[in-house]
Amino acid sequence: GAVVSQHPSWVICKSGTSVKIECRSLDFQATTMFWYRQFPKQSLMLMATSNEGSKATYEQGVEKDKFLINHASLTLSTLTVTSAHPEDSSFYICSARDLTGTGGSYEQYFGPGTRLTVT
Amino acid sequence: RKEVEQDPGPFNVPEGATVAFNCTYSNSASQSFFWYRQDCRKEPKLLMSVYSSGNEDGRFTAQLNRASQYISLLIRDSKLSDSATYLCVVNGFSSNTGKLIFGQGTTLQVKP
Numbered sequence: 001g002a003v004v005s006q007h008p009s010w011v012i013c014k015s016g017t018s019v020k021i022e023c024r025s026l027d028f029q030a031t032t033m034f035w036y037r038q039f040p041k042q043s044l045m046l047m048a049t050s051n052e053g054s055k056a057t058y059e060q061g062v063e064k065d066k067f068l069i070n071h072a073s074l075t076l077s078t079l080t081v082t083s084a085h086p087e088d089s090s091f092y093i094c095s096a097r098d099l100t101g102t103g104g105s106y107e108q109y110f111g112p113g114t115r116l117t118v119t
Numbered sequence: 120r121k122e123v124e125q126d127p128g129p130f131n132v133p134e135g136a137t138v139a140f141n142c143t144y145s146n147s148a149s150q151s152f153f154w155y156r157q158d159c160r161k162e163p164k165l166l167m168s169v170y171s172s173g174n175e176d177g178r179f180t181a182q183l184n185r186a187s188q189y190i191s192l193l194i195r196d197s198k199l200s201d202s203a204t205y206l207c208v209v210n211g212f213s214s215n216t217g218k219l220i221f222g223q224g225t226t227l228q229v230k231p
Contacts, residue, residue, distance in 0.1 A: 032217055043206065044163065044221045093162050097217045108219060110162040 002028045004096050006111035013084055014119055020080045021114045023094030029074040030096035034108065035067075038091040050077045084118045091115050120145055123222035125207050131228045136197045140225045142190040142207030152183055154192050155206040157224065163206055166192075197229045 003026040013019050023033055031052050036044040048069050049057045056069035068080040077096075081088055092115075095108040125142045132138050144152075152169035167174065169181040169190055180193040190207055207222035 034217070034219070036221075043223045046218065046220075049218060091160070095219075108217065110164070113162045115160075 002026075002096070002098055002109040004094065004109045004111040006094055006114050008114060009112060010115040010117075012117045012119060015085050016083055018080055018082045019084055019116060020078055021092055021094075021116075023077045023079070023096070023111050025075045025096040025109070028096075028098050030077075030098065031074060032097045033071060033077040034095045034097075035069060035077075035079050036093045036095070038093060038113075044093060047079075081116065084116070086118045089116055089118045121223075122146060122220045123207055123209055125222035125225050127223050127225060129226040129228050131230060132197055133230055134197055134199060136229075137193065137195045138197060138227060139194075140192045140205055140207070140227075142192075142222055144188050144190070144207075144209045144220075146209070146220075147185075147188060149188075149209040151210040152181075152190050153208040153219075154179075154181055154190075155208055155221075157204045157206055159204075163221075166205070194227075197227075199229050199231060202227055202229045 005024045005026055007022045011019055033050040035047045037047050038044045046059050047062045050069045050071040052071045052074050058064045066082055071077040091113050093113040094111045097108050123144050130138055154166040155163040156166045157163040167176050167181055169183045171183050173182045178195045182191045194201055204224040204226045206224045208219050210219055
């Protein structure tokens, strides 16, 4: 099946610093990638939809200036958590939609996630 | 009301048992439905898509009732390795955006 990688797998940073997370589709092209956040014992919450070559679409309540998303190529999207605070500590997961997933097919492939801890 | 609702459980069952999970969704325009499995501190993995006619994959059977906006997952002959959280997932809109809405998940613990 399709493979999506994320880097780093975990990161610890100090409050006020910025952290960049990379999401790569390894064996397919993804015009659309999605960024999710999951707090302990809660479900995945979509943060934003990242479209290659255009601005990301953010979900209600997600600050676009705090969570910067760049999708410069068909295989790479990045999420930068700017001025991170302890409440940003969470499990960040990306997913990528196969370019061939059109006509009603919504299958997405998830990366292994990045566990962010802000101290 | 949550867009996708599931009983969080946990469901504690012995090996070999049959267990069923239910899920309801609020957006009648949803077109695609899935069950994902998530192990502790891991990413979700697609278990199966759910089709209107119902579909089966080995010990797993998924059913969809569009009129009631209800989805189910049946696991027969439970194995210890089935212990995980099962996520009910629907696409959020009728357009081809690919946006997925996740339920809270139902936790299953299969005991020896």
